[in-house]
Amino acid sequence: MTKMSVINIVLHVALTIAIIMVLLPALKTGSDGYHGAKVVDVKKTETLELESNLASTEDETIQKEQTPLELESMTQDTVVESKGEEVALTELTSIESTSMAADSGTSPENEDESALYSVVDSNKLDAHSYAGFKLYRNWCARCHGTYGQGMVGPNLADSLKVISEKEFFNVVENGKSGTIGSMPAWKKNVKVMAGRDQLYAYLMARSDGAIGVVKPQKQ
Numbered sequence: 001m002t003k004m005s006v007i008n009i010v011l012h013v014a015l016t017i018a019i020i021m022v023l024l025p026a027l028k029t030g031s032d033g034y035h036g037a038k039v040v041d042v043k044k045t046e047t048l049e050l051e052s053n054l055a056s057t058e059d060e061t062i063q064k065e066q067t068p069l070e071l072e073s074m075t076q077d078t079v080v081e082s083k084g085e086e087v088a089l090t091e092l093t094s095i096e097s098t099s100m101a102a103d104s105g106t107s108p109e110n111e112d113e114s115a116l117y118s119v120v121d122s123n124k125l126d127a128h129s130y131a132g133f134k135l136y137r138n139w140c141a142r143c144h145g146t147y148g149q150g151m152v153g154p155n156l157a158d159s160l161k162v163i164s165e166k167e168f169f170n171v172v173e174n175g176k177s178g179t180i181g182s183m184p185a186w187k188k189n190v191k192v193m194a195g196r197d198q199l200y201a202y203l204m205a206r207s208d209g210a211i212g213v214v215k216p217q218k219q
Contacts, residue, residue, distance in 0.1 A: 117201040119210040130218045132202030135195045148206045160207040
């Protein structure tokens with residue numbers, strides 16, 4: 001064997017070893033030639049994504065279910081507050097009405113009646129209607145009787161049960177002709193015209209039976 005043949009054999013062996021060294025890592029990692037590549041499990045990935053989407057959907061459903069409850073709670077709170085304000089306003093109005101009635105010496109139950117007159121112990125009149133009694137005593141009693149029971153003139157206690165306040169004032173001012181006599185007109189009498197409201201209050205107390213058959217006194 002010649003020296004040239006030995007050299008060729010050595011070169012072929014070295015080349016073969018070099019090729020094996022180059023190809024060996026590729027053979028170990030798979031046919032694609034990339035070291036460290038990982039095989040992706042497509043089905044497992046899709047399953048994980050589906051589970052994640054389902055979890056997200058459940059969270060949204062829970063949030064949607066909770067929202068009406070929160071709105072209902074807020075609505076109930078608002079209703080309670082509104083009712084509380086309404087009750088407070090009603091109580092305040094009641095307190096103000098009671099206070100006003102106390103200041104005027106009246107109560108809500110007899111406010112209309114007490115606004116016209118007030119009688120205590122069947123003969124004690126408030127200042128307004130007592131002033132009416134004095135007018136009646138000075139200008140009316142001579143014809144209509146000490147207690148309004150009637151004499152020459154008619155029974156005023158009975159008359160005021162059927163005539164209105166306006167009609168009463170008209171007769172006092174302009175007079176009236178009757179079967180027995182005539183009621184004089186008092187429109188020129190300053191005292192009578194100025195106190196006709198007081199006179200009406202006193203006679204209404206008589207008409208209602210609030211005053212006994214006694215001389216009235218002032219409260």
